[in-house]
Amino acid sequence: MVAKAVRRLPVSERRLLQPGPVAAQRFESFEGRGRQLEFMLQPGLSINEAIARPLLAANIRTATLQIEGGAFAPLHYLMPALSTDSVHAAWYSDQYSPPDETHLERGNVTFGERDGAPFIHCHAIWNEADGTRNAGHILPYETIVSQPVRAMAWGVDNIAMISEPDAETGFTLFHPVQRSLPEMDVSGSRMIFARVAPNEDILGALEAICLKHDIKKAVVRGSIGSLIGARYEDGSIVDDVATEVFVLEGLVDSSTIATRMKIAMVDTRGAITQGLIKRGENPVCITFEICLEETV
Template sequence: MSANPTPPFATLAQPGPARPERWLATGGPLLHRAFDLALGCTLLDAVAGPLAGMRGGVVQLTGGSFSPFCYVMPALSADPRFAAYYSETYRPAGETRLERASATFGERDGAPFLHVHGTWIEPDGRRRAGHLLPAEVVVADSVRAEAWGTAEAAWRVEPDAETNFPLFTPASLSGSEAGCLLVKIQPNEEIHAAIEAAARAHRLTAARVRGIGSIVRPAFADGRVIPTDASEVLIRDGSVLAGPDGGRIAHLDIAVVDVAGAIHEGVLRRGANAACITFELCLTAA
């Protein structure tokens, strides 16, 4: 029997050595805030101001519009230093209407930073999805924001030797409670299993799951398998519930964009979806 059997889901070889910890998690007491984004500000500034004091969390955005607006989509990598990469930058002229977005909020080089995935309608009527550039996108019409996070754990952008990308990584700031748990999943780890393991380790019997990431060839519960090695994912609805024998069961309803720009939505098949580059998640006790 092979010592390293092939996993029952698609994976993508990474350029660097695998990190020994296959998921990382730390948390603290929950902070919750809801607010409208200030008009005329960049997305980064409009989110960072109202979240002063929160060191790590997730922000869900709905409605409103942006102008100017710019984004990238997932792409295959021609550079052997990376397993997947980004497309060229797209800058649709006019006002782009936001459907929804999810953003990881933390810090990079000591300053506030966001990692944002979303879906939207461009001025020509096309529905698109991808990775927003928050320091360049400007709020044009009222966007509603709701944030869950903590002051006692942080998302910090740090080098990730496995992927060669700088990635948000959870850092403990003395938090002991797990009312809000920040979870990073490493590449090629099955995301449901990692979420369930983190919830069990931090004694979360039931939790809401929010966040973003990427999946290798996403597999849906209805049988669809999307043949894309690179993707951008946002969780539309996620949860962890108590399972048999003290276990946990994760449920994830997502939107994902593939390298061709097609958007796919629905409930993922549990046990069949591996992280591509990373997953950044916020679990809050339910």
């Protein structure tokens, strides 16, 4: 499963020229009081519907999730790919549809809305029937849950994650929108939903988001996006333009002393890597959807 190599940006540049005007605001973020919900994705439903039903029943319209275990049949997915046109900085591969049942290892999901309807964005790792381990962007309507999948969700009431056309990248992307003034209920922890724009160092952006909201420390919940390759703390390197990423764990310290984030990534060649990433050396490719929960 190798994406078509149409053009490759010199890795040394570590920056992608996007087709539209560079937005002055390099991240968007809003805060609310978070709620946590644990449930199972039920077989026979699309992954989009299996996630939307319990969240909407709990009156949660914006959330980030971790999912693990269970299976899909069929599974349909895309991998990151180099651009096949003269417009986009990166693109998607053709659709892959492995035969038989595919067992989920781990993934993250952003839950919000597109065109007024519930919509998810999911990156994950799984094991196919022939033993092949793959990763990528799961298609929300075409992929059907075949065995129950465990889900942990963190959501808010007063922020919408809306999937809309983005002028800078030419993609349709999730971004947060304030639904109303932050609610007066202080029973939940402070939670931030954010979107980071292209070419921003992801760890630096997390710290800037916390500084904006006067949060000293935060745990990264869920969260998915793309990076221009990767530079890991153990010295390993992914030299690529487009990747699909989800966060395994993360802790943000706005004093910049102890910020850490561990990711899982698949590149355009289908290689899967994971580990702690370096500060200042991991710029966003197209977008990164982030959820931060304040901690002490």
